[in-house]
Amino acid sequence: MSLQESTQATQRGNFQKVNRDVLRALQPGPLYFALLGVCLIVIAFGVWAWSHQVLEGLAVTGLRHPVMWGAYITTFVFWVGIAHSGTLISAILFLFRARWRAAISRAAEAMTVFAVMTAGLFPIIHLGRPWLFYWLLPYPNERTLWVNFRSPLIWDVFAVGTYFTVSAMFFYVGLVPDLAVLRDNSTGWKRRIFSVASLGWLGTGREWKHFSSAYLFLAALATPLVVSVHSVVSWDFAVAIVPGWHSTIFAPYFVAGAIFSGLAMVLTLLIPARAILNLKDYITLHHLENVAKLIIVSSLIVSYAYLTELFFAWYSENPFAQTVFLSRAVGDFAPLFWLMVLCNCLAPLLFFFRKLRRNTGVLFAISLLINVGMWTERFVIISGSLAREYARTSWDIYSPSWVEWSILLASFAWFAFWFLLFIRHLPAIPIAEVKESMHRAAHDPSSLHTEQQT
Amino acid sequence: MSKSLLLVVPTVLILVLAAGCLWIFPQEEAYSPDQPIAFDHKVHVTDFGIQCLYCHSYADRSPFAGVPSVERCMGCHLIVAAQTEGVKTLNGYWQRGEPIPWIKVNVLPRFVHFNHEAHVRAEVDCAQCHGKVENMSKLSRVSSLTMGWCLECHRQEEASVDCLTCHY
Amino acid sequence: MNGVLGIFENRENLVRALKDAQTKGWKQLEIFSPYPDEELFELIDPGKSPVRWMTLAGTLTGAICGLALTIWTALQWPLLITGGKPLISLPPFLVIAFELTILFGALATVGGFLYWGVVRRFFRSLPYDSRFSQDHFGLWIECSKDEIKQVLSWVQESGATEWKEQ
């Protein structure tokens, strides 16, 4: 009896601690504002660069005949990819009852939303006449002209649009009970805002019941969605006849790549975040290690895809495909290609060593490498193939101009900007879920046990 | 407060949508610029029964209908109504040997190739696009001249709706 | 709307009290919890949430709208043939249909949650204690004015640490 008493007491203590810690995390330091400032400056520069491009025409980019797609589309694919791991962690792992995800799921979801917001900008930035972007939406107009649903770009519009809406809703629904926590711990106008945002959440049994069921179904819908989105993105290339693009393995290949890069980004974000917000007790080495394990798996899948591509090119005896892959392996694109192999295939192998994957320094470094590697991969696939198409008399080499580089940089600042706002104003870890898993841990040790394993 | 929100949010959304629709289908108000000479179609067409083709003489043999040359105007106005205000101005241009800078009323964008000849031959009445000019003392645009407007007729008359008919 | 709210420091007391209350035949009960706990909810409101039906309806609508939109717009201008493919080329249209399936499904699900989880609650004015979002549990027993005395005395026995009546 007394034992039970004590466990209950400690649990209450823990619950209070959770609230305390999370709320404390919302108190920013000077470093925070410094970062925010830097982001804003970089964004401003990017905006200026883009307006320059709009006024001058795309001649200010490095793009050229025949390489019509370059850094912008690369970056688009990159950010969409980043988004994916968020959904993986929050939805897929949720369905698989991998409880350890609880602590990092919130951050991952936020990352998804912001990454899609960033990605969505690039198709517009890269347009020749961006002021007409809305022509890509099927809206009724007096011309009775609609959009061409056969075009993968329209699939993109729908896939990315859906993805953004769904992940945003998923993020918000999960947030509602925690907003109530904020409400109950704030006063004045903040309290008003939070009480509106939390939809007047009381935490009644019935609320929780519908909440859980909604959350479950959203997760169930998000899972096929996340697979479809990057498949669609990959079809931008796979359905084209460009040698080096036109490949059946692209969908799974890209989805794996997306999750791979996303997981890396999770590490890149969480390792500093948990230190700064000192949430080390919630986002533990154990979590990071699990992410690292997932990275190994996805890295191996990606490496396998690389080999498959090369094998196809060789075995098909299709001279065009061979030209492209030779130009990657030993031609003008060799440096990028091998950089990509180093970052995406070799570096992650280090995670096979427990010591290394439990060392935050190593984790962080390699996660950065993977980010670079995955951007390079998309660049090599997109520009590398275009530069070596059928008409060899039109071959040319492409390298991004300062405009493209600065817009790429600005996209990172833009992403960081939102993420900073997020960790400053919203609970970076799902309070209710953490409490729930604490409760489970307390009541059936088995779940604790499984937590160690997953 | 939370409850009233339930009503506020939807209303706002609906308003926004409505605004959007208005923006997509803008209202066409009649465009009627002031001309260098206050030319009165009503007088010329209704009162004196001059045919369109008399002045816009290219309409049946060229993509452009053409505006009458100053000489054509002077042809009559050397004698007719020589003292009226408008004709004085006209005479001024004639004396100075300057063409009259009429303001275009029915403007098509550069990327549209319209052919008067084809339409006249297809027996499309001038009024179908230009309206009842014979009743207009001051000329104004009656048709939106938007693509949808063209298509309406083309679909009805089973004329070509291939983009290349007008866009090249 | 009258009743009594008991505030509990831990789950066990709440469960005990709840079961007791149900035996007493009080129907209008509601509990408060800082985290989702299926067993608890089973006690208060057995059965599955109707949200699932919303999801189903949404997905079906989405699929139909997707196909309808693509096919109908294609027929708007049959001249626009591209790449030697038929006017109504289903494979690409299915992609759109799929995305809309998910989109509408998700929207409906959230709609369902908002309706049953939020809107419905707006019309029952329940009491609240800000500790419910932290570590306390609550039990609300709705009853008529004259029952209050009796309920209140029961609550005091039930292991609640605090109680309010309204």
Add this chain to the structure above:
Amino acid sequence: MIKRRDFLKTVGISGSAALLDACTGENSETLVPYLVPPEDIVPGVPAYYTTSCRECPAGCGMLAKTREGRVIKVEGNPRHPIGRGKLCIRGQASVQSLYNPDRFQGPQRRNEQGGLEPIEWDQAKELLVSRLNPLLSEGASQKVAWLGRLMTGSMESLVRQWLGALGSDRLLFYETFQYEALRRASEIAFGRLELPQYHLEEAQFLLSFGADFLETWRSNVEFTSAFQQMRSSRPSNAPDNFVYLGNRLSLTGSNADWWIPLRPGTEVQLALSIAHSILDQGLAVETAASQEWVRPLLAPYSPQSTQESTGVEVSTVRELARRLCEKPPSLALGGGISATGEQAVPLELAVLLLNALAGNIGKTVRFGTPSVLDRLASYQEILDLAQEMNEDKIQVLFLHHGDPVFTLPTSSGFAQALDNVPFVVSFSSLPDETTAHADLILPDHHFLESWGDYSPRSGVSTIQQPAMQPVFDTKATADVLLSTAQEMEELAARFTDSTYAERLRSHWDATIRKTLDEEIPWEEFWPDVLTRGGHFQEQPLLEVDLHNISEHLQVTEETLVGPEEGKSLLLYPSPYFFDGRNVNNPWLHEIPDPTTQLVWDSWVEVHPETARELALAEGDVVELTSPYGSLTAPVHLYDGLHQDVIAMPLGRAKSADLRYASKEGVNPMQLISPEPAADSGSVLWRSVRVGITKTGARHPLVSLQSEGAERPEDALVAIQPVEAPDAAQRIRPSELEAPEAHSQEHGPVDYYPPHEHPDHQWSMVIDLDACTGCNACAAACYAENNVPVVGRELCGHGREMSWLRIERHQKPLIRETDVVFTDRISLPVLCQHCHNAPCEPVCPVFATYHNPEGLNAQVYARCVGTRYCSNNCPYKVRRFNWHTFTVPEPLQLQLNPDVTTRTAGVMEKCTFCVQRIQEGKNRARCEDREVGDGDVTPACAQTCPTDAIVFGDLNDPVSRVSQLAGHPRNYHILEQLNTRPAVTYLKKLVPEKPFTEE
């Protein structure tokens, strides 16, 4: 006619409007009516005027297409015997010399500071009169001289009369490239001091000693069509009937089947040894062979003896001899610029002898039709004039077009002589090296702005009509002469015609109408002349016999002055710029040079071997030094050269202040010898050896065709059978019978049913066997479709906009034997208008789609610029507007109002000239008839001198395309992609066997 001001206002508006942003919706613009409507102008309806092209002396017939009173396009005049409706690239680009922004915009005078200052025409005339009157008063003779471009008919008579009135008959016609040696040779051999008329179309076998008749030699359009007739009639089992001998592989050379790279200076010996071998094998025609002087003359030149110096195998010589004679008539052409040195006359003699022995005289080589070129003043005569100028004998010198200071050997001192003349009057319309020495500039009209007549050869008198009002404040030279004369009391009485037009008519009446056999009233004669474009009549063939040429045929070792280790310098007329007269026409710079594929520069061509010796790389700037001068120019590696030679194009660069002319490598004429040839008195084009020194500077040359093989990975790919578009362009006689030659039948089966094309199915057939790669089509496309010029820098960034490119596919030339298989394919690549177009389904907004007439439509107004279509186009023919490209005033007046000008961010490409399709269909509809074959002809097909491009409706069974559809030689490029293009190619026929059997 309308007043010029109003005219400019009208066109000014339509012109600037054409440049307006295609996206502007509501923009209030003004309608400017004519003051008095010109009877022959209906707005929106083109009016055509026959005239004569004056870009080069060939004088092709020309049709000027005008809209709202401005010339927007020029095309060949189909009823004219020269050109027969075709124009070369220079002719197509002549509209840009009309609207050239750098033209003199009015008369100018040299002021005290030595600069040019604008003046009024009245002042200008006063000034001229004031300089001429004294001469008249002192009754001086031969104090006035006229040096200018060729004139005939009324213009010539006017100038002669005018000079005569000033007491002078010094009228010299100047052209950079003369044919003095050939004329002299004809005189020696046949007693006719005239250029023979060559009839390639009748030749069974053609041998050219460096005569680049497809580019610049005499009348290139005429020769090109004749060449095509000769080629198309050749037997398919022996398709190699053209051998080119010379030390540079020109465009003409690369259109030959075989190239014999000759050591410079050995042409004569080779020609003679061929003649020798003809006699040896007893193939010669009796009349020639029987002449007693022939055998002794040829005795020393047995193939064995010449082999040493020429480096040509005995067997080759024997084969050449055999082919020359086996199927008469054949034809041997002699002496392009590249073969014009000391030995020019002997070479021409030897070549004429070959023709005589092969029995070509009177068949493919004819006399009795003197060419206008016969009347050119020789270099010697011009030197004499310079002499007089130096001796102060010339008081006033008139320069009428042409740029002698630039095009004469610099060291001839003509410029100095010019400075010694008290008063130099220039009628040039473009600033150049010569006008820099003029005291008074009275800019002449462009030939599209003025009346005139020109007779390129006897029997062909072309009328030249003003197709439009002058763009600038210029005056027709003829009218200037008349009006000045009328202001000088001594002359006024003798020049009564008020205008030149009047004089022209009376001249034609007197010299042509009155000389006709049957009496035609003027009222019928003149309109007929104007519509026909001139008056043409056949000339009788003149019988000639061969004289003894032995004492004139002294074969000597060619002496080249200059450093021993140096290379023999070969100057060649640029195929696009001739002698540099149209160096400021941007299209010509932007369209890749046909042999090098380079744009926007001048260069010196060096053989890769030589480059290796001198450690030179592409783009290195070298200094070339000869005893007479030196210049620097960037290096281009070209393997189509004899190793002892370096070559340089003439006329791509000028030092004059012209915005489009290159400033690199001017002026090669500094390098060559000022000495005239002893026998013919012509310029010694091949006279020096030049030393090459690396300056260390670099000037990368811009090529629009990436040479795949230069990249490492391609070295690996080369092992694989890479199917670039050049795949299977060649076909050998034996394959002609093979059924799989038919690409149509064995195409893969489609999953979807084919398109339906109820009314028309437009299609194009391009015959690679006919295409010479002259690029006239490309220029026509630029002119017709408002294709913007982007300039050197953007070309370097791969932003060129050309809708039609001619790819040069030529493997590195193998030099194992003395005879090289040229193996050059010129592949015109334009939008293939695929029926399964990969570009279409990827466009999100339907900006491109397949229209019911089989066109791959591109709707600029709808394009948002995703550029996906371009990525997905395997032919890489789509062009993207990286900027909103504009042109300087008044070049925009040339823009075609029927074609939307594109703005930044929009994709564009070949449309099969859809505006012409619409126009043709509309015309047919208005005339209540079906569209027939030939009603619609795209600009490229229209101008192609070899008719390599055929366009038509596949639904029409009698159309030419339908007939060519099942041709055994046809194929689609990248057929394996099953894009089903509407453009079909006919493979080039290449020889199966090596040149010599044994």
